[in-house]
Amino acid sequence: MHSLPFVGKHDAAVDDKGRLSIPAEFRNALPSDAQRHVVLTVGSSDFINVFPVDYFNAFYAPSENDTANFALDDSMDRDMVLLTEAAVRPIDAQGRVTVPGNLLKQANIGREVVFFGRQKFFTIWNAEAFQSRMKSVSLSKAEAWNMLTDKTKGKGQ
Template sequence: MFLGTHTPRLDDKGRLALPAKFRTELEGGLVITKGQERCLFVFPMAEFSRITELLRSAPVTQRSVRDYSRVFFASASHEVPDGQGRITVPSQLREYAGLSKDCVVIGANSRVEVWDAEAWQAYLAGTEQAFAEAEEVLPGLL
């Protein structure tokens, strides 16, 4: 499980240092791909495999499944962190997420998300009030 908010910087070579708390689970390899709200999703290999199996079982006759799968897998990049816990974020993914030097890396349960720092602040500004006022997110659970 990935938790917390971290603020690493993207270097001039497009490398991002993963938070130390996340490195053990990601050191064997990971997949980084486009996520919703113009962030990047980072999955440990086991989680990416689980999602792949779920998408495999979805009906390819449904256009939304085809569209999502095409973008999700076409933009995916397998990365292995270097000895300093850095991954290279491919240029097309940096462009998609609008990443600049200042980034925010958040733990989002089974995945990690990478955001441009300004985009993350704008996202929070638009969603925190609704979060604070939420009455029931998962009926009977939360």
């Protein structure tokens, strides 16, 4: 797995060909063996998830139960929702990725976007939707740190 996290917020614009320049900080955080491809998937609202290939494969790797039950409806439904619209896209020499039109449409993305780092992956948001979501967050910084601390308690013991 990669060692540099995807963090921060970066404003950008979609060009006329549907390409986005991935922020240099995010390009540098991609693992060297996968720097030329990313997996793009639908988000749960007005954003697109962007995963390094290795993280997507590890995240989406089936458990033993999934392997035994690969044909069950729940598994099939999940895959239909998440993978039907997914795409593996190369990153060109200028650090740009072409986002499929269907993903841009589903995320209501026009010209202005926000890249938002989520540690092991990043998201591409409709800029207005990102600002709206930020304004609606009622979690204080102290509460956010406490959530993270609670999550990590007990590790290494």
